[in-house]
Amino acid sequence: MSKDYELSTLGVRAGQVRSQFQEHAEALYLTSSFVFDSAAQAAARFAGEEGMVYTRYTNPTVAMFQERLAALEGAESCVATSSGMAAILATALVHLKGGDHVVCSNAVFGATIQLFNSILGRFGIQTTYVSPTRTDEWSRAVRPNTRLFFLETPSNPMTEVSDIAALAAIAKKAGALLAVDNVFCTPVLQRPLELGADFAIHSATKYIDGQGRVMGGAIAGAKSLVGDPMTAFLRTAGPALSPFNAWVLLKGLETLELRMKAQSASALELARWLESHRAVARVHYPGLESHPQHALAKRQQRASGAVLSFEAKGGRAAAWRVIDATKLMSITANLGDVKTTIVHPASTTHGRISPEARAAAGITDGLIRVAVGLEALADLKADLERGLS
Numbered sequence: 001m002s003k004d005y006e007l008s009t010l011g012v013r014a015g016q017v018r019s020q021f022q023e024h025a026e027a028l029y030l031t032s033s034f035v036f037d038s039a040a041q042a043a044a045r046f047a048g049e050e051g052m053v054y055t056r057y058t059n060p061t062v063a064m065f066q067e068r069l070a071a072l073e074g075a076e077s078c079v080a081t082s083s084g085m086a087a088i089l090a091t092a093l094v095h096l097k098g099g100d101h102v103v104c105s106n107a108v109f110g111a112t113i114q115l116f117n118s119i120l121g122r123f124g125i126q127t128t129y130v131s132p133t134r135t136d137e138w139s140r141a142v143r144p145n146t147r148l149f150f151l152e153t154p155s156n157p158m159t160e161v162s163d164i165a166a167l168a169a170i171a172k173k174a175g176a177l178l179a180v181d182n183v184f185c186t187p188v189l190q191r192p193l194e195l196g197a198d199f200a201i202h203s204a205t206k207y208i209d210g211q212g213r214v215m216g217g218a219i220a221g222a223k224s225l226v227g228d229p230m231t232a233f234l235r236t237a238g239p240a241l242s243p244f245n246a247w248v249l250l251k252g253l254e255t256l257e258l259r260m261k262a263q264s265a266s267a268l269e270l271a272r273w274l275e276s277h278r279a280v281a282r283v284h285y286p287g288l289e290s291h292p293q294h295a296l297a298k299r300q301q302r303a304s305g306a307v308l309s310f311e312a313k314g315g316r317a318a319a320w321r322v323i324d325a326t327k328l329m330s331i332t333a334n335l336g337d338v339k340t341t342i343v344h345p346a347s348t349t350h351g352r353i354s355p356e357a358r359a360a361a362g363i364t365d366g367l368i369r370v371a372v373g374l375e376a377l378a379d380l381k382a383d384l385e386r387g388l389s
Helices: 006-011 039-046 060-073 084-095 110-123 137-142 164-174 226-238 244-253 256-275 294-300 315-325 353-358 378-386
Strands: 078-083 103-104 126-131 148-153 177-181 199-203 219-220 281-286 307-312 341-343 367-371
Touching: 006 060, 006 244, 006 256, 060 078, 060 084, 060 244, 078 084, 078 226, 078 353, 084 110, 084 177, 084 199, 084 219, 084 226, 103 110, 110 148, 126 137, 137 164, 137 281, 148 164, 164 177, 219 294, 244 256, 256 281, 256 307, 256 378, 315 367, 315 378
Parallel strands: 103 126, 103 148, 148 177, 177 199
Antiparallel strands: 078 219, 199 219, 281 307, 307 367, 341 367
16 A cells, blocks of 8 residues: 555555455455465475465465554564564574674563573573663673664553664664564554664554454564565464464454554543552653653654553552452453553563562562553543552
């Protein structure tokens, strides 16, 4: 589709290819393999000629999802994976080798830290963790063998905002690639590639689906960095997105802009209410003027997103009391759903990392993360008030 179309139009229309039956909704191709017209065509497809071969790395439904997300991110190419963690792993294994060095934000998802430390570390890939907001730390961490910068912005769960353009300049000078996990914002609110990033990485399980139904991941970027090498990786290693999940995610993209705008607006109002509550020590949300990176978020993002965190006075006991008193919110570590979720990060999403690492990331025992959904704001306030009071 033309790049002149608005995001809402791209989210509904981009990437669709109709079969001979001219179906209006995207077709779901539940097949493991594809039939060739001749032995010569089969040989050509296996040699790299464009076309469908095997669903592990070529499938029409998955291809439509990839094209649509690429259009939304303003990317030349997109490759879908079985999960967000599979997308991060694919990025690392395609572009890193033993002896390489990664500079990573210390405020990334706990499983991401485990991936870099426990898995990639076994193969001789070293990782240095730095502040997501202090660009000077990234510069000082660079080594001659640094090949990748990795960050989430806003971060999970503290909503710290990194300066993508500034970090892209540092990475380029160092000869490293910059990968940005865009799960909190999606391309509706933030487009990392436009700010100089090489990769926009997604856990499509979150806001892209939007209703907590299926798993999925994706990497968007230049064809030379994504489409060609990562398709080859999927072909060999196999962390592929299923056609059914791709079809569900296509439906999610159709309403992505509406949901992100509505949920972000509710999150801002809830954050303001929490900030004035006597039982709350501090609220972390980029839309608040009190947030340290508020000005940067306004420049870099179209809205502040639907995730906030706050510190209950009284530490872990108080935080658990607030969570246990909720009757409407879902106590689950997932986010990105139309149903509001609430969780205690220190004992769940970041429970596997060391206390020192949690402290460095600012994750206290009193911290509560809320991913705001589409329920009535008054009902969400009443649900939290029950425990806060």
